[in-house]
Amino acid sequence: METLLRGRRREQEELDRLLRDVRAGQSRVLVLRGEAGTGKTALLEYLAETAAGERVARAAGVESETEIAYSGLQQLCAPLLPYLDRLPEPQRQALATGFGLAGGDPPDTLIVGLAVLGLFAEAGAEQPLVCVVDDAQWLDRMSEVILTFVARRLDAESVALVFGARSPGHEQILGGLPELLVEGLSDADARALLDSVLPDRVDARVRDRIVAETRGNPLALLELPRDLSPAELAFGFGGSGPAPLAGRVEDEFGRRIAALPGETRTVLLTAAVEPVGDVPLLWRALDRLGVGMHAAGPAETAGLVEIGTRVRFRHPLVRSAAWRSAPRAELRRVHAALADVTDPAQEPDRRAWHRAHAAVG
Structure with a gap:
C-alpha cells in the first residue's frame, strides 16, 4: 500500500526515480537533509516500503552510541553477513575484526571500506539492495567514514545508499554526496496538516500564527498543539524567532x-x-x-x-x-x-x- 505524505510529491518522485535506477542495474546515493521534524524519517520509511520487494538493509545513528566504532556499520551490514565468505581473505578478516566477530589488531580503514563495498556488491548481484541510514549525524566516526568511502565508489552494483541527516549544523557529515533538501511544508499543506490534529475549530489568525512559528515543520505541527485548548493555542509556542524547533519538540516529548x-x-x-x-x-x-x-x-x-x-x-x-x-x-x-x-x-x-x-x- 502506497504511503501518502502530505506535500512531499517532489521528494517521493525523486525516491521513485532512485529505485527505478537501482532496479535497472545502476547504483544511487542520496542524502536527505533538513531540520529535525521535516519528514526525513517518513521519506525513508516511504522508500523502504516502496522497495519491499527488494532487499532492504537499515540502520540509524543514535546520539548515545557515537563513541562505539563501527556500531552503525555493523547494524547496517548484519543482514548481509551471509555474503562475508565471498570476499577476499584480507577483506573478510578486516570486517570480522571490526565487527568483533574475530580477534586481531584494529583493521585498516581502506580494507574495511573495500570489504563493505564488496559486501554490498555481492548482495546486489542477487537482488537489488536498498540501504537506508537514518540520523546519520549520530553515526560513529568510523561508520561515517566507511559509508562515505563506499558511497563515492558505487557504480553499477544495483545498490541504493540513502541517508537522512539533520541540518543545519551537520553539513560536514557525508559531504560531497548528492543531496535532496527537505524543507517545511507550504502554507497550504501546513494548514491542512494542522487542521487534522487541532482539537476544535481555531481562529484563522491563530492557525496562521502557528504555521508561521513552526515554519511548516510537520513534526512541530503534529506534536506542539497536542493537549492544548484553543485558548492556550492563541498564545502560540513562544514566538516566531530563530530558536531551533527541535528543542521545543523534544521538550514536548519530555513533558509527555x-x-x-x-x-x-x-x-x-x-x-x-x-x-x-x-x-x-x-x-x-x-x-x-x-x-x-x-x-x-x-x-x-x-x-x-x-x-x-x-x-x-x-x-x-x-x-x-x-x-x-x-x-x-x-x-x-x-x-x-x-x-x-x-x-x-x-x-x-x-x-x-x-x-x-x-x-x-
Whole structure:
C-alpha cells in the first residue's frame, strides 16, 4: 500500500526515480537533509516500503552510541553477513575484526571500506539492495567514514545508499554526496496538516500564527498543539524567532514522558539506551530491573513507541528526550542491566560500553 505524505510529491518522485535506477542495474546515493521534524524519517520509511520487494538493509545513528566504532556499520551490514565468505581473505578478516566477530589488531580503514563495498556488491548481484541510514549525524566516526568511502565508489552494483541527516549544523557529515533538501511544508499543506490534529475549530489568525512559528515543520505541527485548548493555542509556542524547533519538540516529548508511570519511563529509557531495537534483549534487561512487559502499555498508548518485532520510537527526538531527561543514577542502573544481558562473546564491545557507563567516575 502506497504511503501518502502530505506535500512531499517532489521528494517521493525523486525516491521513485532512485529505485527505478537501482532496479535497472545502476547504483544511487542520496542524502536527505533538513531540520529535525521535516519528514526525513517518513521519506525513508516511504522508500523502504516502496522497495519491499527488494532487499532492504537499515540502520540509524543514535546520539548515545557515537563513541562505539563501527556500531552503525555493523547494524547496517548484519543482514548481509551471509555474503562475508565471498570476499577476499584480507577483506573478510578486516570486517570480522571490526565487527568483533574475530580477534586481531584494529583493521585498516581502506580494507574495511573495500570489504563493505564488496559486501554490498555481492548482495546486489542477487537482488537489488536498498540501504537506508537514518540520523546519520549520530553515526560513529568510523561508520561515517566507511559509508562515505563506499558511497563515492558505487557504480553499477544495483545498490541504493540513502541517508537522512539533520541540518543545519551537520553539513560536514557525508559531504560531497548528492543531496535532496527537505524543507517545511507550504502554507497550504501546513494548514491542512494542522487542521487534522487541532482539537476544535481555531481562529484563522491563530492557525496562521502557528504555521508561521513552526515554519511548516510537520513534526512541530503534529506534536506542539497536542493537549492544548484553543485558548492556550492563541498564545502560540513562544514566538516566531530563530530558536531551533527541535528543542521545543523534544521538550514536548519530555513533558509527555514525565507524565508516564515510573516503570513506563524505565521501559522508554532502556529502549533508548539499547539502540539496536532488540526486543528480547530489552525484555531481559527490564526483567533484571524488576519491570514487567505490561509497563510498556502506557508509552504505546501515548504514541511514543511501538514494540513489535523491533522497538520503534515515534521519532528520534522521543529517544533523545527519554535519554536526556533521565537521572544519572537511573541511567547507570539501566546500563548495568543491559551489560548483564548482553552476550560477552557476541557483543563484547557493546557490553564493555554499557559497563563503562554503569560505572561511577
